[in-house]
Amino acid sequence: MTVFRPLHGVLWAVLALILCASPSLAQTQPEAFIGARILPISADEIEDGVLVVQDGRILAVGPAATVRIPEDALVHDVAGRLIMPGLVCTHSHVGGPWAADGSHPIQPECRVLDAINVRDAGIQKAQAGGITTANVMPGSSQLISGQTLYLKLRDGEIIDDLLILDEEGDPMGGLKMANGTNSQKAAPFPGTRGKSAALVRQAYLDAQEYGRKLEAAGDDPEKAPPRDLGKEVLLEVLRGERVVHYHTHRHDDILTVLRLREEFEFRLVLQHISDGWKVSEQIAAAGVPCSIILLDAPGGKEEAVGLEWSTARILEEEGVPVAFHTDDPINDSRYFLRSAGLARRGGMSRQGALEGVTLVAARMLDLGDRIGSLEVGKDADFIVLSGDPLSVYTRIQQTWIEGEKVFDLADDQDRLWAEGGDGASRPQAFTWCCHEGGE
Amino acid sequence: MRKLIPSIALLTLLIPAFAAPALADLAIRAGTIHTVSGEVIQNGVIIIQDGKIERVGKDTSIPVPGGWEVLEAAVVIPGLVDAHATVGLTGILNISHDQDHRDEGEQMQPELRALDAFNLREPLVEWVRSFGVTTVHTGHSPGNVITGQTMIVKTAGRDVDDAAIVPFAMVAATLGDGALEGGTKSPGTRSKAVAMLRTELLAAQDYLRKMEGEERPDRNLRLETLGMVLTGEKPLLVTAQRHQDIRGALRLQQEFGFRLVLDGAADAHMMLDTIRAAEVPVILHPTMMRSASFSAGMETENLSFTTAAKLHEAGILFAIQSGYESYVPKVRVVLFEAAMAAGYGLDREAALRSVTLDAARILGVDDRVGSIERGKDADLALYDGDPFEYTTHCVGVVIDGVVVSRETR
Numbered sequence: 001m002t003v004f005r006p007l008h009g010v011l012w013a014v015l016a017l018i019l020c021a022s023p024s025l026a027q028t029q030p031e032a033f034i035g036a037r038i039l040p041i042s043a044d045e046i047e048d049g050v051l052v053v054q055d056g057r058i059l060a061v062g063p064a065a066t067v068r069i070p071e072d073a074l075v076h077d078v079a080g081r082l083i084m085p086g087l088v089c090t091h092s093h094v095g096g097p098w099a100a101d102g103s104h105p106i107q108p109e110c111r112v113l114d115a116i117n118v119r120d121a122g123i124q125k126a127q128a129g130g131i132t133t134a135n136v137m138p139g140s141s142q143l144i145s146g147q148t149l150y151l152k153l154r155d156g157e158i159i160d161d162l163l164i165l166d167e168e169g170d171p172m173g174g175l176k177m178a179n180g181t182n183s184q185k186a187a188p189f190p191g192t193r194g195k196s197a198a199l200v201r202q203a204y205l206d207a208q209e210y211g212r213k214l215e216a217a218g219d220d221p222e223k224a225p226p227r228d229l230g231k232e233v234l235l236e237v238l239r240g241e242r243v244v245h246y247h248t249h250r251h252d253d254i255l256t257v258l259r260l261r262e263e264f265e266f267r268l269v270l271q272h273i274s275d276g277w278k279v280s281e282q283i284a285a286a287g288v289p290c291s292i293i294l295l296d297a298p299g300g301k302e303e304a305v306g307l308e309w310s311t312a313r314i315l316e317e318e319g320v321p322v323a324f325h326t327d328d329p330i331n332d333s334r335y336f337l338r339s340a341g342l343a344r345r346g347g348m349s350r351q352g353a354l355e356g357v358t359l360v361a362a363r364m365l366d367l368g369d370r371i372g373s374l375e376v377g378k379d380a381d382f383i384v385l386s387g388d389p390l391s392v393y394t395r396i397q398q399t400w401i402e403g404e405k406v407f408d409l410a411d412d413q414d415r416l417w418a419e420g421g422d423g424a425s426r427p428q429a430f431t432w433c434c435h436e437g438g439e
Numbered sequence: 440m441r442k443l444i445p446s447i448a449l450l451t452l453l454i455p456a457f458a459a460p461a462l463a464d465l466a467i468r469a470g471t472i473h474t475v476s477g478e479v480i481q482n483g484v485i486i487i488q489d490g491k492i493e494r495v496g497k498d499t500s501i502p503v504p505g506g507w508e509v510l511e512a513a514v515v516i517p518g519l520v521d522a523h524a525t526v527g528l529t530g531i532l533n534i535s536h537d538q539d540h541r542d543e544g545e546q547m548q549p550e551l552r553a554l555d556a557f558n559l560r561e562p563l564v565e566w567v568r569s570f571g572v573t574t575v576h577t578g579h580s581p582g583n584v585i586t587g588q589t590m591i592v593k594t595a596g597r598d599v600d601d602a603a604i605v606p607f608a609m610v611a612a613t614l615g616d617g618a619l620e621g622g623t624k625s626p627g628t629r630s631k632a633v634a635m636l637r638t639e640l641l642a643a644q645d646y647l648r649k650m651e652g653e654e655r656p657d658r659n660l661r662l663e664t665l666g667m668v669l670t671g672e673k674p675l676l677v678t679a680q681r682h683q684d685i686r687g688a689l690r691l692q693q694e695f696g697f698r699l700v701l702d703g704a705a706d707a708h709m710m711l712d713t714i715r716a717a718e719v720p721v722i723l724h725p726t727m728m729r730s731a732s733f734s735a736g737m738e739t740e741n742l743s744f745t746t747a748a749k750l751h752e753a754g755i756l757f758a759i760q761s762g763y764e765s766y767v768p769k770v771r772v773v774l775f776e777a778a779m780a781a782g783y784g785l786d787r788e789a790a791l792r793s794v795t796l797d798a799a800r801i802l803g804v805d806d807r808v809g810s811i812e813r814g815k816d817a818d819l820a821l822y823d824g825d826p827f828e829y830t831t832h833c834v835g836v837v838i839d840g841v842v843v844s845r846e847t848r
Contacts, residue, residue, distance in 0.1 A: 121731065122731065295767055295768040296727075296768040296770070296771050296772055296775060297531075297563060297566050297567075297767075297768040297769055297770045297771070297772070298531065298562075298566070298769075299530075299531030299532060299533065299562070299563065299767070299768075299769045299770075300531075300533050300764070300766050300767030300768060300769035301532075301533050301766070301767065302532055302533075302534070304767060305531055305532065329729050329731065330766075330767060332727065332729070332730070334744075335727070335779070338829055341828075341829025341830055342829055344829070344830045345829060345830050345831070345832065390829055390830055391828060391829070392778050392779065392781065392782040392827055392828055392829055393781070393782050393827075394782075395782075419743050419744050419745050419783060420730055420741070420742050420743035420744055420745070421708065421741060421743040421745070422706075422708075422709055422741050423741065424730065424740070424741060424743070425730055425731035425737070425740035425741065426740075
């Protein structure tokens with residue numbers, strides 16, 4: 001849902017920051033959702049549940065019999081519906097977040113921050129699909145294609161409106177890497193798998209050397225090496241401050257990634273892993289979380305020929321944390337829940353499949369303490385559904401982020417984004433209100 | 440050992456496609472039988488003899504002879520008919536050696552036969568079969584003004600000639616972005632594409648006239664094939680997504696009088712009255728076909744998950760297709776496309792018809808497939824629940840009375 005704001009975007013962002021930073025200054029009316037079945041994910045299902053939210057956070061969640069609804073609360077009767085946490089997509093390309101270009105296989109200096117179009121209809125469609133948080137990544141045509149962004153899919157006019165800031169106030173995100181066939185092409189790109197690995201190893205070795213020089217220089221700027229944007233980012237990875245999201249499909253490519261991780265000790269999420277079922281023991285031994293893509297068929301390229309829907313089950317049995325992703329536009333964000341359904345079809349537990357689009361996914365983005373489950377104190381990110389989340393007949397009715405409704409199927413424009421139709425892929429309209437008003 | 444299971448599963452899937460059909464006596468027991476042509480039968484039995492459906496009805500009225508193999512399932516439906524695909528011409532690896540759906544050399548190639556390219560042993564044919572797809576209308580893809588011919592084929596058999604139901608089904612044409620070329624190549628515009636198609640059809644009219652005359656011209660495969668479209672022997676399957684391209688296809692049909700089948704038709708929801716008035720059937724795009732690629736501007740940008748429901752409500756004969764995919768997933772499973780349409784408001788029985796009997800009617804093979812009726816081919820798909828649900832499994836597939844898959848998919 002787009003809110004046509006009566007304020008200039010930047011001004012609004014500043015205001016929003018003030019409000020977020022000091023919720024006590026702006027106590028809003030609590031809102032209570034009653035009558036629904038609630039799947040908190042972190043706890044057992046609640047047959048007749050109540051969810052209370054205030055100031056963008058969850059104030060209370062539990063059975064109707066035990067939760068006290070504040071007297072001043074705005075009450076939403078959602079009887080017959082189901083409420084669960086907002087969905088977390090660990091790998092998305094909504095907004096066209098292309099960072100690196102075709103000039104070189106290693107470009108960690110490129111940022112999604114500088115690329116994404118937050119007015120892309122894909123973001124509105126993702127809201128319609130119940131996605132409240134997404135790791136928006138550059139592509140897989142390079143070995144290192146740039147810095148990703150973890151975004152709240154709030155209604156926004158500029159990218160700043162969607163950022164998730166860490167304790168230092170910096171935008172949260174990871175680093176996108178890829179091996180396998182997508183990045184193999186004419187030099188300077190690798191022509192073989194061996195070359196791919198060697199190029200990546202040298203890049204990290206260079207970053208280590210850069211780090212040593214920085215350390216040796218201490219506080220003396222005269223002795224410090226010139227700033228290197230790419231190496232600075234790789235240093236963040238080497239220090240464990242930035243998670244690597246690694247596109248990898250084939251069994252041997254997965255093992256190559258595990259080998260690189262062992263050598264450089266970076267924090268890692270394996271992404272896609274079509275062949276994951278073939279090397280599940282090695283993945284489990286490394287203790288690396290996996291985000292799996294569930295496609296309607298194997299193949300389309302050689303590295304994905306081994307794709308099986310049972311990968312989620314097999315990794316779950318090995319104790320590996322498993323999440324899913326849309327890879328939008330590969331799978332449309334509007335049916336992200338279908339991925340959980342297909343994982344269940346492949347034998348994964350129902351709980352595991354639901355966690356894979358919520359809490360486990362949130363943990364892969366270092367956001368497990370803020371989102372991914374309905375718990376007191378967590379962000380009020382949730383969705384209201386017409387029925388069981390793993391049924392094809394279920395429709396997402398509403399999507400809420402930090403207590404704000406960003407999607408409502410009852411709204412005509414939102415329904416257009418949810419179902420498609422004339423104009424459904426057009427970018428959001430730009431509002432000229434404030435400029436014309438001379439503010 | 441556990442990790443070997445998927446590959447073993449694939450191997451066992453491979454076997455039945457090439458085994459000679461063993462026409463043993465077979466019966467199916469099911470909690471629910473969707474005959475599609477008639478009533479839904481609870482606690483039903485299907486008796487199969489010589490590859491055909493011999494009887495179908497309540498289990499209380501049909502005894503199963505002793506010694507027969509009996510398959511059991513919660514739900515049985517007719518084997519799925521995919522109204523338009525490229526599977527078998529497009530392969531799993533997606534490299535030039537396994538992509539025979541489109542020759543880019545020329546824009547106008549109606550003479551290219553699907554029969555000469557279809558690979559019955561393609562793993563993706565086995566993939567779709569394992570979900571219950573028993574008949575596919577496959578062949579040359581969209582992409583040239585006329586890309587080539589299509590065929591209708593079972594997904595199992597001794598070889599392509601054995602599996603084919605209709606070796607030459609339609610001629611595949613494209614209007615719109617899909618057939619436009621860049622630089623100095625033609626067609627560079629929609630108008631040019633239509634002009635090229637009209638010119639070629641006029642040439643075929645001329646060829647037909649001369650063939651009637653005393654001195655017949657030399658045989659010309661291209662014009663001969665287009666002549667079959669002009670005489671109504673073969674339909675012209677026109678892939679057109681945008682409304683102006685759909686209108687263009689209807690305009691051509693009015694000018695030349697051929698049998699038109701509208702394909703894709705992403706904008707159909709904007710012009711339901713026009714399509715209904717033209718009385719042409721629609722083979723609708725996959726419900727999950729991509730509507731946009733990072734930004735607006737694709738010719739499918741206005742597609743809707745609800746178009747199938749709207750075509751049904753408008754009384755237009757339509758089927759749902761798996762379509763053509765250039766990347767991943769390399770093939771779509773038409774069952775899931777119908778399921779998604781049902782999820783977005785299409786009547787569930789109509790959704791089932793769109794991938795069985797209505798597809799067979801549009802393809803002209805409803806005398807053989809598409810419903811569970813006495814005398815029809817024994818093509819059946821077995822499930823452990825509602826076939827449309829994400830979490831349901833296909834548990835068996837029968838083609839011409841032969842069990843071709845016993846996998847749980």
